[in-house]
Amino acid sequence: MSRHVFPDLSSRQLQAVLALAKYRSFVAAASSLKISQPALTRTIKLIEIELGVPLFSRSTRQVTVTDAGKEFAALAERLLNDLKIGAESVRELAAHPRGQIVVASVVSLAGAVLPGLIADYSRRFPGIELHLREGLHNMVMDEIRNGLADFGIGYVDDVPRSFVTEDLGVETFHLVMRRDHGLARRTRIALPALADVPLVSFPVESRTRHIVDRAAATAGLSFHYVTTTNRLPTLHGLVRNRVGLAVVPRSERPLPDDPDLNSSSLAGHGLSCRVGIMRLRDRELTAAAAQFLDVVRSWWRASRHGPGGRNRRYSSGSVVNSSG
Structure with a gap:
């Protein structure tokens, strides 16, 4: 022109x-x-x-x-x-950004870590409306794939090539039991110890259940499941009421001051997984979503070194835990 x-x-x-x-x-x-x-x-x-x-x-x-x-x-x-x-x-x-973020999260992050993080973020950026969609790992991936979520947080092992992932931590597994259970005094429990006890778990299609069953099959074991649920509080409640023991990611174990429940590290080949951020490769994050991710990274780097933080439930990496 x-x-x-x-x-x-x-x-x-x-x-x-x-x-x-x-x-x-x-x-x-x-x-x-x-x-x-x-x-x-x-x-x-x-x-x-x-x-x-x-x-x-x-x-x-x-x-x-x-x-x-x-x-x-x-x-x-x-x-x-x-x-x-x-x-x-x-x-x-x-100075005061506005917009909307939709995050799909595995159950444990939604219940254990994200509430405090979101509260801190909302105080800093009151103009951002943040929607949290929680569920099992497969649901998180579907939410991202269908464009319902800007990004998701969950397991990043074996995701499709259409996804971009960012490692944030390595999750191990714990056995949850009542404090008066015979195994409660052990700090580390091997998989064979679970062969003769009733178990409650996340649904069969959950990634936690998949990892545990695969490790059991590798060891030549078969477990006895009596009840499944997709809600972590319900899972803890079932253990509390003596329905069975539960294998959960380390981040989902009960707090140390729980009056009824205890947890011990579960030892076995293949009982670990990588967790992190997932998004579609061909979809750019909005400015608000990218900003929230930066806040998540910074928050995790600070919290994992802070006294008394829940970060002590994680090993290496920089932000999250996992769930079913």
Whole structure:
């Protein structure tokens, strides 16, 4: 396109036009702009060449604004005002961003870590509306694949090539039991110890159940499951009421001060998994979602070294735990 359709003019040049139209004097206008009079003269001349019309009539005694100059001066004022308002809006948006984020999370993260993190984030960025969708690992992947979630947090082992992953930690597994159970005094329990005890678990299709059953099959074992549930509080409740023992990711073990429940590390080949962030390879994150991820990373790096943080439930990596 011709430069006369889109003139190549800067905000400084527009200010020069307004100043000269206001003061009708090159000396006074140059002083208000804090530039020399010859520099202002050159600037006005370049603007008139760019526009192809004279904006001012000069004489030895005075400067007169032409009709074209009056119209352009009014336009320049509107443009500068719009630019000022737009810049202020952008700065306000940067300081107080707005938008919506949808995160799909495995159950344990949604219940154990995310509430505190989201509370901190919401206080810092009250203009961001954050929706959390929690479920089993397969549901998390479906939410991402269908575009319902900006990104997800869960297991990142063996995900499809259409996904981009970011490792955030390695999850191991614990056996949850009542404090008065015969195995409760052991700090580390081998898989064969579970062969003759009733177990409660996440559903068969859950990744936790898949990992545990695969490890059992590798060891030549077969477990006896009596009840399944997709809710962590329910799983703990079943153990609390003596229905059975439960194998859960380390991040889902009961707190140390739980009056009824205890947990011990479960030893066995293949009883670990990588957890992290998942998103579609061909879908860019929104600015708000990318910002939330940065907050997650920073929060985790800080929390894993802080006193008394829940990060002590994780091994290596930088953000999450896992679930069914």
